[in-house]
Amino acid sequence: MKPINLIEKHALFTETWHPRQIAVVDDMQVILAKLQGEFVWHAHDEEDELFQVLKGTLYMQFRDKTEVVRAGEIIVVPKGIEHCPKTENNEVVEVLLFEKLTTAHTGNVLHERSQNFYPKI
Template sequence: MTDDVRNILTALSAVPEPWQPHRLASVNDYDVKVVKLDGEFVWHSHPDTDELFLVLSGRLTIQLRDRDVHLGPHDVFVVPRGVEHCPLADGEVQALLIEPQGTVNTGDAGGERTSPLQELG
């Protein structure tokens, strides 16, 4: 995949369901993922890593225990490692995530919303 040109919008059109991240590319030990978000996710944290959200379209609220962070198109927010958070999308949000390879979408919470990282075709 290192020699392939990837288009973010084309990749997002291949994502069938919300909350199922798909690897767009890898950079060193990090994955660049595309994801569709809709509704409320689960409260979780990533004890060993930060998590970068880049909203491409829609409106996303990152709920933190002490405040809410509101993101619109082209906004970036980094959830620091170990900080409990819960993404909330009012309608479909398309986003790009950057996090270390092997990072699980539900972090330390686990559960039925845990999705294995999908590869784009």
């Protein structure tokens, strides 16, 4: 039971689209990630996802609209909703995610960016 410094943890890695687990709360995991460019269109059939933008601007694309999420804001993507996170102008966006331990990285889509587990830092 010690405080976790998000700035220090983000400084430990540079890879984009490769989340790192920093904590577990019951059956939920707290994840840090750096995002750059466009990800993969996908959905999570059984899990919601929470994104908190710590640095930069995230564009959460949905099939019918795009929501702009700025530093200090969160967005919850409900289960079953197809989405595709992206950044613009080559910006690296730092986020904190909160999701179930069972949540697959790219949801219902297998892709070269899919990860089977998130390294702990």
